[in-house]
Amino acid sequence: MDPNTREPEDMGQDGDGHTPGRRPPGTSRAADFPPPAAAPARTVRLVSGDFLLTVNPVDGSEIEVCPPADVPGRPRPRTAAERTEADRAAKPPVPSGPAPSPEPLLERQEERERLVRLLARGRSVRLTGPGGSGRTSLLDLVAQxxxxxxxxxxxxxxxxxxxxxxxxxxxxxxxxxxxxxxxxRDELLEHLREIGAVVVLDDIEFGGTALDELLDATPECAFLIAATPDVPAPSADSAVEEVFLGGLDRAGGVELIERGAGRILTEEEANWAGDLWFESEGLPLRFVQAGALLRQRDRLRAGTSAVEEFGVFADTPPDDAPFAGGDGGDDDVPLPSLGEAAAPAPLLASRLSASARATLRFAVALGGEVPHQAHLPALIGDTHADAALGELAGCGLVSPVGSRHRLAAGVLTQLEAAGYGDDAAEQADSAARHYAWWAAHPSVTPERVTAEADAVLAALAVLVPLTAPPAEGEESTAVHLARAAAPAFAAGLGWSAWERALRFGTEASRLAGQVAEQAYFHHELGILALCGGLLDRARAELEASIGLRGALSDRRGTVAGRRALALVADRSGTAPGLGAMAALGPGEETPYLPEEPVSPPGGVPAPFPALRPPAEETSGTLVTYQPSDSGAPTVSHGPSGPPSHAPARHRAGLKGFARRNLVAAGAGALLAAVLGTVV
Structure with missing residues (x-):
């Protein structure tokens, strides 16, 4: 074709030689571009016990007996580099901004040395102290x-x-x-008996027999356990040493405030610190927050006269010099009252940046869970919002909990009283929408979603009771979040979070009237129960899912549920339930699982069953059909047969088929014996 000579089919859209006119302004060009291809479903195959589980977020997870080729080998110990990486992942993220210089703990050297001595002897120790007493900081030093x-x-x-x-x-x-x-369970205990480590366990919430179970499963480990006084104590025969952590004395409290303020206290401030020590019973957290109050006060008292042309504080006084009091003018800020110092969270928050206050509102809405700093810019709408975590940590408003942060002890109650929880439902909805998009994104690994499980579950706990049927064209936020997060929790091996997300999703989908999603959550709960060996619960959940999917004509989901139910029946030695039989369509059969043949629960039947005496043959039940007003079949009984009020159609199940086969086999055997005698 000559490029300079255009053919009719090259001219215009319809080959009529007319070029289409200019598009009217305001007309969308979306129709000119094909819709983006849907992201492929993120399926993950993992081994649970002797099962091979395929986590399928579309139709529901599939489970089968693990083939020999997929059985994992014996787990190896982690290398030094892998242990270092695991230890780093177990710590909370470092807040943005300059890292604070490490300060030695005050009045904790005796407890530190005692804990190290006990652990070196292989003893397990429980460190008990109230919230804000510095348990986590002491545990970090002992771990080193x-x-x-x-x-x-x-x-x-x-x-x-x-x-x-x-x-x-x-x-x-x-x-x-x-x-x-x-x-x-058995394989896990076998591996745990070979582990010899010092286990630093913070924020434990159980004691008694549950703690005994943990200690008995790890005989070669020494535990350093931190708990609050309201946690149940260890059992009397657990041989766990008890160490109690109290508050600081007055001199230690004043020194801690001076560290936070960055200077020496004046006489008025020292007296104020003494009153605070008596009110707070010497808890270190209260002195950290008091130091932050004085630091904020110093900045407010500096006023605009201490700010240069570029907005930078000028002529900062030496750290060891006391602050010169003002002349009582507008720049003079009085000391906080004793009540404000005892409950300082609202006053501290009022002097923070807008991003830090917005972060506190999200944390209050999520029950104290602070979102990871990487999520703050998207949640708040500020590209520099990740620096808010550093502000909150510097004021003592948040404390580390494992690999994340939570509001410090008492802060949640103080902020709720100040009105930070008035818009909790709206904040939780915003967080849930963000987490639903993030958890379903293909670039986010299941491990990252599992690390954020507490914040995700906290959002679900707020939204699920408020769920209502959505408007046409919309979807329930709680259902969407549970649907996106549950497969990630399963693939990330966070199965406790997986179960909670599934139960939240089941309730939310029921309230929203989304039957298809409710069937999915029931199916996943059945798979989870099967992996845990809870066969009765697995059967109930799977039958509920099959019934819902059968009503929706969801063939793929129904087949996946019947396969799992057949595996439950094989493990329990019973026939599939009535729910699975009712979900079978016309001409369909129970799906066949390619497994090894399994003997029936009652053993292999003999070739010729034993013949009954003639007297017992007259005591059977004869089912005949006779017209009647109700249209129900009439049941006739033998002389000794008990009356039965069950409809005859219920007797045509599995037992009816087995009885007919036995009668036919017995009649054939009797006929063969008679003919042999005659011949």
């Missing part, structure tokens, strides 16, 4: 001192909203390299 005591090093765990089973699995994965493998 015990780095070379055990062959598997020091393992950091956090017990906030964790059960003993959760902690056992986390300990296993922290010491052994077993990706996408969740061993069953």
């Amino acid at each position: 001192d015990c780095a070379g005591l055990a062959p598997d090093g020091v393992v950091r765990l956090n017990g906030h909203r964790r059960t003993a089973g959760d902690l056992l699995h986390e300990l296993f994965h922290a010491v052994r390299h077993a990706p996408l493998h969740r061993p069953d």
Whole structure:
């Protein structure tokens, strides 16, 4: 074709030689571009016990007996580099901005040395102290001192909203390299008996028999456990040493305030600090917050006269010089009252940046959970909002909890009283929409979603009770978030969070009237129960899912549910439930699973069943059809047969088929015997 000579089909859109006119202004060009291809479903295959689980976020997870080729090998110990990376991941992220210089703990050297001595002897210790007493800071120092005591090093765990089973699995994965493998109970205990480590467990929430279970499963480990006084104590025969952590004395409290303020206190401030020490019972957190109050006060008292042309503080006084009081003018700011110093969160928050205050509102809405600093710019709408975490940490308003941050002890109650929770539902909805988009993004790994599980579940806890049927063309935020987060929790081996997300999703989908999503959550709960060996619960959840999907004519989901239910029936030695039989369409059969043949629960039947005596043959039940007013079949009984009010059509099930086969086989055997006698 000559490029200089255009053919008719090259001219215009319809080949009529007319070029289309200019597009009217304001007309969308979306129709000119093909819709983007949908992202492929992120499926993950993992091994749980002797099952091979395929996490499918579309139709529901699939489960089967693990083929021999997919059985994982024995998990190996982690290398030194892998242990270092795991220890780094167990710590909270470093806030943006200049890192604060490490300061030695005040009046904690005696407790520190005692804890190290007990752990070096292989003893387990429980450190008990109220919130704000510095338990986490002391644990960090003891962990550094015990780095070379055990062959598997020091393992950091956090017990906030964790059960003993959760902690056992986390300990296993922290010491052994077993990706996408969740061993069953027996295999897990076998591996844990070989682990020798110093386990630093902070914020534990259980004691008694649950703590005994944790200690008995790890006989070669020494535990350093931190708890508050309201946590149940260890059992009497657990041999756990108790160490109590109290408050600081008055001199230690004043020194801690001076560190926070960056200068020496005046006489008035020292007296104020003494009154605060008496009110706060010497808790270090209160003195950290008091130092932040004085630091903010100094900045306010400096006024605009101390700011240069470019907005930078000029002529900063030496750190060891007391602040010269003002002349009582407009720049003079009085000391906070004793009540404000005892509950300083509202006053501290009022002097922070707008991003820091917005972060506090999200934390209050999420029940104290502070979103990761990487999410703050998207949640708040400020590209520099990640620096808010550093502000909050410097004021003592947040404290580290495992690999994340929470509001410090007492801060949540103080902020709620100040009105920071008035828009909690709106803030939780914004956080849930963001997390739903983020958790479903293909670039986000399941491990990252699992690390943010507490904030995600906190958003669901707020939204699920408020769920209502959505308007046409909309979707429920709670259902969307649970649907996006649950598969990620499963693939990230956070199965406690997986179960909570599924239960939240089940309730939210029921309230929203979304039957398809409700069937999905029931199916996943059945798979989870099957992996945990809870066969009755698995059967109930799977039958509920199959019934809902059968009503929706969801063939793919129904088949996946029947396969899982057949596996439950094989493990329990019973036939599939009535829900699965009712979901079978016309001409469909129960799906066949390519497994090894399994003997029936009652054993292999004999070739010829034993013949009954003639007297017993007259006591059977004869089912005949006779016209009647009700249209129901009539049941006739033998002389000794008990009356039955069940409809005859219910007798045509599996037992009816088996009885007819036995009668036919018996009649054939009897006929063969008679003919042989005659011949």
